[in-house]
Amino acid sequence: MTIVANKPEPIIYELSSPGRKGAALPECDVPITQLPNHLIRDELKLPEVSEVDVVRHFTRLSQKNYCVDLGIYPLGSCTMKYNPKINEEAVKLPGFTSVHPYQSAEETQGALQLMYELQEMLGEICGLPGVTLQPAAGAQGELAGILIIHAYHKSHKDTKRKKMIVPDSAHGTNPATSSMSGYQVVQVRSDARGNVDLEALRKLADDETVGLMLTNPNTLGLFEENIRAVCQIIHDAGGLVYGDGANLNAIVGVARPGDLGIDVLHSNLHKTFSVPHGGGGPGAGAVMVRRDLAQFLPGPIVVKRGKRYKFAMPRKSIGRVKSFYGNFLALVRAYVYIRTMGRENLARIAEDSVINANYLLARLKEVYTAPFGNRICKHEFVLTGTPFVEKYGVHTLDIAKRIQDYGFYPPTIYFPLTVPECIMIEPTETESKQGLDEFADALLQIAEEARTNPQLLHDAPTTAPVTRLDDVKAARAPVLCYKD
Amino acid sequence: MAHRFIPNTDADRATMLQTIGVASVNDLFADVPQDALYPKIRGVPHALSELDLMRELQALSARNAMVNERACFLGAGAYNHFIPATVPHLVLRSEFYTAYTPYQAEISQGTLQTIFEYQSMICALTGMDAANASHYDGATAAAEAAILALNQLPERNKVLVCPTLHPEYRATIRTYLAGHDIRVVGDEDLRATFEEMVDKHLDDKTACVIAANPDFLGRMRDLKPYAERVHAAGALFVVSVYPISLGLYQAPGEYGADIVVGEGQPLGNPLAFGGPYLGIFAAKDKFVRRMAGRLVGQTTDTKGRRGFTLTLQAREQHIRREKATSNICTNQALCALAACVYLSTLGKSGLRQVAELCYHKAHYAASKISRLPGLRVNMEQEFFNEFVVQCPRPVAEFNAALREQGIIGGYDLSREYPHLGDAMLIAVTEMNTREQIDAFVEALRQNAKVKTQKGRRKKEEVKSKRQRAKLRRQKPRDETRGMW
Numbered sequence: 001m002t003i004v005a006n007k008p009e010p011i012i013y014e015l016s017s018p019g020r021k022g023a024a025l026p027e028c029d030v031p032i033t034q035l036p037n038h039l040i041r042d043e044l045k046l047p048e049v050s051e052v053d054v055v056r057h058f059t060r061l062s063q064k065n066y067c068v069d070l071g072i073y074p075l076g077s078c079t080m081k082y083n084p085k086i087n088e089e090a091v092k093l094p095g096f097t098s099v100h101p102y103q104s105a106e107e108t109q110g111a112l113q114l115m116y117e118l119q120e121m122l123g124e125i126c127g128l129p130g131v132t133l134q135p136a137a138g139a140q141g142e143l144a145g146i147l148i149i150h151a152y153h154k155s156h157k158d159t160k161r162k163k164m165i166v167p168d169s170a171h172g173t174n175p176a177t178s179s180m181s182g183y184q185v186v187q188v189r190s191d192a193r194g195n196v197d198l199e200a201l202r203k204l205a206d207d208e209t210v211g212l213m214l215t216n217p218n219t220l221g222l223f224e225e226n227i228r229a230v231c232q233i234i235h236d237a238g239g240l241v242y243g244d245g246a247n248l249n250a251i252v253g254v255a256r257p258g259d260l261g262i263d264v265l266h267s268n269l270h271k272t273f274s275v276p277h278g279g280g281g282p283g284a285g286a287v288m289v290r291r292d293l294a295q296f297l298p299g300p301i302v303v304k305r306g307k308r309y310k311f312a313m314p315r316k317s318i319g320r321v322k323s324f325y326g327n328f329l330a331l332v333r334a335y336v337y338i339r340t341m342g343r344e345n346l347a348r349i350a351e352d353s354v355i356n357a358n359y360l361l362a363r364l365k366e367v368y369t370a371p372f373g374n375r376i377c378k379h380e381f382v383l384t385g386t387p388f389v390e391k392y393g394v395h396t397l398d399i400a401k402r403i404q405d406y407g408f409y410p411p412t413i414y415f416p417l418t419v420p421e422c423i424m425i426e427p428t429e430t431e432s433k434q435g436l437d438e439f440a441d442a443l444l445q446i447a448e449e450a451r452t453n454p455q456l457l458h459d460a461p462t463t464a465p466v467t468r469l470d471d472v473k474a475a476r477a478p479v480l481c482y483k484d
Numbered sequence: 485m486a487h488r489f490i491p492n493t494d495a496d497r498a499t500m501l502q503t504i505g506v507a508s509v510n511d512l513f514a515d516v517p518q519d520a521l522y523p524k525i526r527g528v529p530h531a532l533s534e535l536d537l538m539r540e541l542q543a544l545s546a547r548n549a550m551v552n553e554r555a556c557f558l559g560a561g562a563y564n565h566f567i568p569a570t571v572p573h574l575v576l577r578s579e580f581y582t583a584y585t586p587y588q589a590e591i592s593q594g595t596l597q598t599i600f601e602y603q604s605m606i607c608a609l610t611g612m613d614a615a616n617a618s619h620y621d622g623a624t625a626a627a628e629a630a631i632l633a634l635n636q637l638p639e640r641n642k643v644l645v646c647p648t649l650h651p652e653y654r655a656t657i658r659t660y661l662a663g664h665d666i667r668v669v670g671d672e673d674l675r676a677t678f679e680e681m682v683d684k685h686l687d688d689k690t691a692c693v694i695a696a697n698p699d700f701l702g703r704m705r706d707l708k709p710y711a712e713r714v715h716a717a718g719a720l721f722v723v724s725v726y727p728i729s730l731g732l733y734q735a736p737g738e739y740g741a742d743i744v745v746g747e748g749q750p751l752g753n754p755l756a757f758g759g760p761y762l763g764i765f766a767a768k769d770k771f772v773r774r775m776a777g778r779l780v781g782q783t784t785d786t787k788g789r790r791g792f793t794l795t796l797q798a799r800e801q802h803i804r805r806e807k808a809t810s811n812i813c814t815n816q817a818l819c820a821l822a823a824c825v826y827l828s829t830l831g832k833s834g835l836r837q838v839a840e841l842c843y844h845k846a847h848y849a850a851s852k853i854s855r856l857p858g859l860r861v862n863m864e865q866e867f868f869n870e871f872v873v874q875c876p877r878p879v880a881e882f883n884a885a886l887r888e889q890g891i892i893g894g895y896d897l898s899r900e901y902p903h904l905g906d907a908m909l910i911a912v913t914e915m916n917t918r919e920q921i922d923a924f925v926e927a928l929r930q931n932a933k934v935k936t937q938k939g940r941r942k943k944e945e946v947k948s949k950r951q952r953a954k955l956r957r958q959k960p961r962d963e964t965r966g967m968w
Contacts, residue, residue, distance in 0.1 A: 008789060012601050012828050022829040023568050025837050029918040030848035035840075036866050039704055041734045045608035046832040054570050054828050058598070062579035065594035069578035075587075082489055083582050086534050091756075092572075095545025098552040101562050101758030102895055107887070110547030111757045124527030136620035136759070137814035139801070143660070150663055173813050175806035180631075182663030185806040223515045254513055259520040270814065274489075278818030279595035280585040280617065280778065282760035285814075298659065319659035323561060323623035323652040323747070324758025336541065342531025345487055347522060352490050352497075354512045359500040376504075376512055404591050409584075415802070432491035433500060464590035466791040474783035474795040478772065480614040481604035 005063035006465050012057055013482045016047040022054050064465040065279070066409045072431050072439050076380045076412035076424025077171065077219055079249045079271030086340060087274060087333035096332055101324040105310045111328065112309035116302040118335045122286050125338075125346065126245070126265055127258025130294025132287050132301050132314075133326040138246055140321055141266025141285025142177040142213075144298045147318040148264055148289060149211050149240045150181060151296040155316065158238065165204055165212045165234075167196050169220055169416045174213040174244060183210055190418060194222040194372045196230050205237035214262070215244040217251070217378035219416040219424070220371075221357065231261025240264060248272040249353050249428065250379035253346030257288075264289045272349070273334035284330035300325060352429035353379040356436060360427055363440040367447045371419055379428070385421035394450040396421040398457035402449065405463050406442040551755060551892060555920035557849075559870050559911025560700070560895035561622065561650050562758065563750045565728065565838070566914055568829045571752040575822050585778070585817070589793040590785075596792035599780040599817065602824040609730040609827075610744040611737020612766035616777035618816040619763025622747030623656035626694055626724055628765060628776045628810055629743045630657050633692035633720040634666065635774055635809065640691040640719070644670040646681065646968045648699035649724060651900040657694070674901055678710055678968045686713070692720040692743075697736065698729055701897075701909060701964055702846075702870025711740025727751050727764060727823075728913075729868045731839030743767045752826025753819050762819035773799060776810030838914050842869035845921060846912035852925045853910075858932040862964065869913060872897065872964055875906040876932055882908065885931045891924055904964065 049057070066073070073080035091097065099111055119131040135141040146164070153161050163186045164178040175185045188204055191197040196214070205212075212234045216224045224230060231241045243262035249272045251257075257265045269275045270283030277283070289297060298321045300311035311325070341349065354377075361381045365373040368383040385396035400410035400423070412424040427436055449456045461467065486493045492500070497509070506512060513521060532540065556564045575581065579594060586592030586599075599617045606615035619625040630643045643661065645654045645668060658668050669685050670676075670693075676684075686693065693714045698704045707723065714721040723736040725746035736744045748762030749755070767775055773796060781795030801808040830838060846869035853873055854861035860874040873894065875882055883893035894910035901907065912921065 033847035068582035107549035172801035176801035176811035280817030
């Protein structure tokens with residue numbers, strides 16, 4: 001990082017000077033109407049800065065960020081792949097940005113066609129033909145999906161089902177979604193090979209089971225070896241299998257969740273389909289379902305009548321999960337990505353993401369302990385830092401912070417919760433072998449430092465814009481907005 | 485063969501597979517049911533070159549009627565506002581848009597500080613103590629506010645929504661609460677006054693009342709007495725806002741709101757066919773620990789320098805799982821950044837100026853339209869930049885005719901508010917020039933006349949000049965009177 005990036009940047013309010021302006025607006029060209037004085041505010045605490053101040057301030061702040069365009073961003077379960085530039089050119093087209101959501105279907109055929117084709121393509125890729133593009137993110141897709149399952153049971157007058165089974169390795173959003181949907185979360189443990197424990201699952205599945213929320217490959221990066229048996233157990237109990245598609249990148253084009261027994265699936269378009277993460281969002285969380293469940297989808301969704309496209313609400317829709325139709329510009333990016341890859345390259349995504357992950361695992365597992373190193377992983381894998389704690393007093397957090405000093409973003413840490421001192425690495429297919437080697441070399445070097453000079457790790461990072469931050473202080477007396 | 489997004493060459497793959505210790509890529513997918521491997525994905529077209537794809541996208545986008553090439557009077561929850569050049573330029577710095585959620589704070593200070601600044605500006609606008617880093621949109625923010633209230637007051641199970649809260653927000657709230665034993669009431673009678681509504685529903689089971697200011701019909705009110713009534717019943721008062729109006733009007737914090745939500749799209753985000761938008765969520769201090777979503781707090785690093793970090797994470801799904809306040813993970817961070825740059829650029833005087841331009845232009849338009857024969861506007865009702873026009877025939881017919889003249893007419897209220905009859909909701913912003921407004925008024929006059937000529941010619945002819953003058957002087961019947 002440059003010296004500029006490490007210079008403290010004032011809060012924009014601290015740059016403020018009374019009377020400065022950052023924008024020029026046109027004069028009022030209509031007669032003035034008396035303002036309603038009793039409703040008018042007397043104070044508005046916004047900064048007063050020039051356009052130059054604004055541009056420099058945010059440019060300097062941008063330099064305090066790591067990003068995919070700088071290098072590998074190996075956050076496990078986050079699929080931080082390269083965000084193609086053509087996506088960003090596509091979403092600048094005024095025909096996409098400058099369209100009001102309530103314009104008539106006649107005026108928006110282009111947008112509707114794009115959404116329709118994306119629905120079709122996602123249904124095809126996932127092997128689940130009913131598709132809604134409305135959910136704004138993966139977690140919202142989950143909520144929609146679970147409400148679809150709720151509606152399914154309700155339509156069968158099957159109201160006693162209250163238990164949602166969630167594996168212990170699941171993303172936090174799964175149990176959170178289940179309880180948000182009014183269900184009781186029942187955890188099923190993983191077996192020694194990292195699969196759902198079939199015996200435990202059989203005992204849990206009964207006529208009160210709503211379904212199972214399954215991430216496959218799971219958050220250990222392992223493909224569920226008994227996927228068909230798992231789905232069978234749930235189906236036999238009358239439940240449905242919800243697929244958390246956060247890890248779809250590992251199998252896209254190689255296998256379709258619908259062919260494996262999944263009934264409802266969300267896909268984070270900002271993971272597998274290259275929509276940028278934007279520092280936390282926006283994403284998009286399309287939901288795909290079996291044909292007979294399509295009547296419950298949230299909507300509206302796009303339908304084609306003859307040559308015309310229009311919105312329609314599925315017959316027994318669970319309703320809408322947000323206003324309008326979805327994060328449209330995120331959908332445009334996903335559409336552009338799929339059209340860029342084409343059917344012939346989809347499997348390359350999964351293959352190379354899996355090759356890259358296994359290659360990194362192979363290079364690291366002699367030095368770092370891989371709890372499931374005896375298995376082939378999919379797009380990601382987990383390591384445990386426990387031996388480093390025992391031998392050198394170095395924690396996973398210290399390793400992660402030290403990785404920053406080598407110019408990389410650290411992997412996901414302390415997740416999944418089932419692996420102590422977990423380090424979870426997902427390189428994605430967009431990294432080259434050279435890039436992976438550099439990253440592996442850095443991790444091996446850090447392991448060496450842990451042995452010879454652990455203080456380096458405890459003090460890290462030293463090259464970032466700030467050193468470690470006091471999280472306890474931040475939480476004890478929260479300062480959540482600027483006060484002068 | 486390497487792909488431009490997938491750098492591994494065949495030679496790289498061969499070397500890597502060797503390091504992994506497998507013979508072929510197939511070995512990496514040995515745990516996937518073999519009959520499901522490599523499905524035919526016919527519904528996805530073949531790959532396109534960047535050039536060909538851009539050409540196709542241009543053609544597709546050109547099939548949408550663009551707001552920027554027309555005069556747009558459509559609002560109803562999404563608004564056509566000026567976006568200063570600083571916004572797209574800064575937001576599209578890849579250090580911002582290709583970064584992930586700022587979990588590793590030291591190398592994410594850029595994102596973290598911008599969120600902190602966004603939170604600060606939202607607090608200033610709304611008069612609240614804390615704002616989160618965003619929800620998906622105004623609708624989901626309103627739903628999360630209802631959930632907060634229900635969690636805050638666990639013995640209560642009722643949510644009151646005002647009939648003039650955006651119809652899609654009301655629908656979203658219902659979807660979010662579908663799995664729980666919660667009653668969402670208040671909008672059965674669309675004509676009800678606030679008094680009628682609260683008399684009927686407000687009791688010790690009511691967790692919150694959700695109102696909008698301006699409401700869906702554009703009307704502004706002093707909500708203080710209503711806030712008092714809600715608080716007297718021990719419920720929380722949630723107000724949904726149009727953030728541009730807050731450049732001019734009192735902050736909801738001043739009139740007793742506990743939680744402020746709203747659609748943040750007007751703050752620097754394009755219309756983009758409905759998304760991605762920005763869910764504003766702000767609350768009083770005492771609710772901070774029940775708030776959903778990400779919060780950025782200020783703290784210090786080990787050297788005592790100011791820094792920013794995600795804080796109070798114990799509320800969130802990745803820590804608390806099924807006990808989390810919400811399942812939200814991905815949010816709309818980049819849209820919040822756009823709002824932050826927008827508010828910084830416009831600043832104190834700029835936002836006020838935009839709000840005043842909206843106000844004056846809307847009042848100019850309303851007053852001209854109110855003088856047109858056959859059309860009615862209630863000029864006594866306080867409104868910001870949106871107002872209801874009662875039309876002599878279906879709005880769809882008006883809009884079809886306006887379309888021919890390059891005008892995007894207002895929102896047709898007949899479906900959501902049938903008791904208003906043929907009513908059009910018209911939004912005017914700083915984007916509308918006087919010329920556009922005059923042309924719009926003229927077009928309305930022409931189109932109002934068509935029917936008169938065709939259908940009512942005889943009836944009209946009977947009326948003497950005096951009778952007609954008398955009719956014009958009569959107070960227009962206001963169908964929205966009293967309505968909440």
